[in-house]
Amino acid sequence: MIGVGKMKQYTNVLDKPLTKGKQEVSLSAFAFLFSELVQYNQTQVDNIGELERRLEDAGYAVGARVLELLCHRDKGNRRETRLLGILSFVHSTVWKVLFGKVADSLEKGTEHEDEYMISEKELLVNRFISIPKDMGTFNCGAFVAGIVRGVLDGAGFPAVVTAHFVPVDGQQRPRTTILIKFAEEVLHREARLG
Amino acid sequence: MAPVAPRSGDAIFANIERVNAELFTLTYGAIVRQLLTDLEEVEEVNKQLEQMGYNIGIRLIDEFLAKSNVSRCVDFRETADVIAKVGFKMFLGVTASVSNWDAEGTCCSIILEDNPLVDFVELPDTCQGLYYCNILSGVIRGALEMVSMKTEVTWIRDVLRGDDVFELQVKLLKQVPEEYPYKDDE
Numbered sequence: 001m002i003g004v005g006k007m008k009q010y011t012n013v014l015d016k017p018l019t020k021g022k023q024e025v026s027l028s029a030f031a032f033l034f035s036e037l038v039q040y041n042q043t044q045v046d047n048i049g050e051l052e053r054r055l056e057d058a059g060y061a062v063g064a065r066v067l068e069l070l071c072h073r074d075k076g077n078r079r080e081t082r083l084l085g086i087l088s089f090v091h092s093t094v095w096k097v098l099f100g101k102v103a104d105s106l107e108k109g110t111e112h113e114d115e116y117m118i119s120e121k122e123l124l125v126n127r128f129i130s131i132p133k134d135m136g137t138f139n140c141g142a143f144v145a146g147i148v149r150g151v152l153d154g155a156g157f158p159a160v161v162t163a164h165f166v167p168v169d170g171q172q173r174p175r176t177t178i179l180i181k182f183a184e185e186v187l188h189r190e191a192r193l194g
Numbered sequence: 195m196a197p198v199a200p201r202s203g204d205a206i207f208a209n210i211e212r213v214n215a216e217l218f219t220l221t222y223g224a225i226v227r228q229l230l231t232d233l234e235e236v237e238e239v240n241k242q243l244e245q246m247g248y249n250i251g252i253r254l255i256d257e258f259l260a261k262s263n264v265s266r267c268v269d270f271r272e273t274a275d276v277i278a279k280v281g282f283k284m285f286l287g288v289t290a291s292v293s294n295w296d297a298e299g300t301c302c303s304i305i306l307e308d309n310p311l312v313d314f315v316e317l318p319d320t321c322q323g324l325y326y327c328n329i330l331s332g333v334i335r336g337a338l339e340m341v342s343m344k345t346e347v348t349w350i351r352d353v354l355r356g357d358d359v360f361e362l363q364v365k366l367l368k369q370v371p372e373e374y375p376y377k378d379d380e
Contacts, residue, residue, distance in 0.1 A: 013314065013315065013316035019216075019313060021214065021216055023214075023215040023216075023287060023310060024212035024213065024214060024215055024287055025212065025213060025215045025218045025285065025286050025287050025310055026207065026210050026211070026212055026213075026284060026285045026286070026287070027210065027211040027212060027213050028210070028254075028257055028285065029218060029285040029286060030213045030217065030218050030221070032250040032253065032254060033218065033221055033222060033225070033250070033329075034221065035250075036225070036246045036249060036250055037221065037224070037225050037228075039249070040225070040228075040229075040242075040246060041228075044232060054228070057228075058221070058224040058225070058227075058228055059224070061220075061223070061224045061227060062217075062220040062221060062223075062224055065220055065223075065314070066216075066220065069216070069314075097214060097216070098214055098216075098217045099213070099214075099217075100213065100214065124213065
């Protein structure tokens with residue numbers, strides 16, 4: 001065989017230089033991959049709650065890694081410690097890196113002190129997905145909810161994160177809202193920090 | 195209408211919608227992790243990844259043919275070239291090269307230097323038998339089966355196992371002639 005010029009071999013993956021994050025793949029490659037993820041999980045569960053939980057767990061793993069990667073690469077090893085800081089980190093930086101744009105809106109819940117909502121007109125992961133009627137309120141955005149939960153948990157803000165469809169007048173497809181409910185300790189800490 | 199000339203992989207990639215490769219990489223990692231937790235046996239995971247790739251491949255070929263305007267490939271050589279230059283570029287944004295043709299022209303190697311699936315990945319000692327990118331072999335097998343070629347796709351070299359590039363061996367087993375789906379006399 002003709003001798004191929006060897007690329008510099010890194011024995012340890014941690015020694016490899018970090019990519020700049022500018023590489024792209026086609027949307028359809030991601031959509032195919034995501035659809036296989038959902039289809040595989042459908043074979044492993046009996047009900048919708050389980051399916052959502054599994055998608056969320058998959059997203060959690062992504063979120064934890066995205067936090068580390070972005071803090072190291074884009075934020076110079078600094079991590080947000082305040083509630084509004086981490087929320088705007090998720091809403092702008094994380095969304096921009098993963099989905100190419102900042103999230104549509106970030107709102108504070110009116111009924112409860114510990115609830116915040118990130119809304120998106122059409123989640124990237126849901127773009128090519130249609131939910132059959134018998135699956136009721138199932139939302140593949142559970143994957144994105146998992147990503148958000150992974151980021152928040154890794155940053156020290158434990159929360160329960162869920163994805164919901166919110167029908168909008170005049171629009172055929174409903175808007176998706178990621179509902180973030182922070183744990184008690186986060187609010188206590190935030191109050192203490194003033 | 196005059197037939198449109200086939201577009202190069204770069205041109206198509208520039209025109210389609212793209213997402214960040216890191217989202218893709220991390221999602222694929224989550225899938226492999228889920229499979230390893232559920233199935234535990236590395237061989238089972240390899241098979242499942244190949245099956246998932248197959249499911250993707252049979253749908254991917256439609257999009258590939260629609261977007262790339264390639265004409266019917268004359269022989270297997272051209273097929274392999276098109277997969278490496280146009281297919282990989284169009285979906286993964288990387289170009290592969292073809293080499294190691296055998297005497298009959300039915301077996302070749304596709305070489306990938308850059309692979310977005312394996313950024314940040316290291317195989318632990320417990321998973322040494324895992325073909326991490328096995329989904330790619332399923333995709334190629336599925337896509338070619340939909341255009342009447344039965345193939346066998348195996349990994350020859352794998353960066354995660356210590357080699358310097360990814361090398362996939364694609365072997366044409368047989369050309370299945372297209373069958374008319376309806377019987378004439380029914």
